[in-house]
Amino acid sequence: MEPVTLTTERLILRPLETRDVHAVYAACQDPEIQRWTTVPSPYTREHAETFIGQISPDGWRDDTQYGFGVFTNGEDQLVGTMALVRLAMLHTEERQAELGYWTAKEQRGRGYTVEAARAVCQWAFIELGVQRMEWYAEAGNAGSRAVALKTGFRMEGTLRARIVHEGTRRDAWTGSLLPSDWSLTSPTPYLPYPQS
Secondary structure, three states, X not given: OOOOOEEOOOEEEEOOOHHHHHHHHHHOOOHHHHHHOOXXXXXXXXXXXXXXXXXXXXXXXXXXXXXXXXXXOOOOOEEEEEEEEEEEOOOOOOOEEEEEEEEOHHHOOOOHHHHHHHHHHHHHHHHHOOOEEEEEEEOOOHHHHHHHHXXXXXXXXXXXXXEEEOOEEEEEEEEEEOHHHHOOOOOOOOOOOOOO
């Protein structure tokens, strides 16, 4: 897929570019990002260069992940990154994806990540035909969970040994967001289990 740019009231979501290497490198020095996400630890400038110059463009080209740098509209300050990963939608009836993100330390608490997540999910539902959006985070990652909840994800539980981090299997919280949660239609009807 050709990369796209999304805009919200306060943000621009665009593919990362070479000029963003330093900002990504600096943000990923935060121990919290290294603790809770899959970025390498320690995180080097070469990691940022590879992510921006190879991994992210390859993801768009190969339809394996659609990544965005999230920037403030006007100041062009890096807020974080957001991506659709584990895409199972282009050639199957599953039509699902996983939303992943991290936020730079100095940009947290402003609602930027929720705003960006809503934009990416809406784009995925309307333009890509995603019928189920999933979210996972290592159990204990309260910040990521708060973003997911404010975005509209419904928590579904804890999955044992779902995530491998630093050589150990760890439990993960999981949630989902459906088009119907936002009053959007879906080609495949959803038949929920009857609630007692």
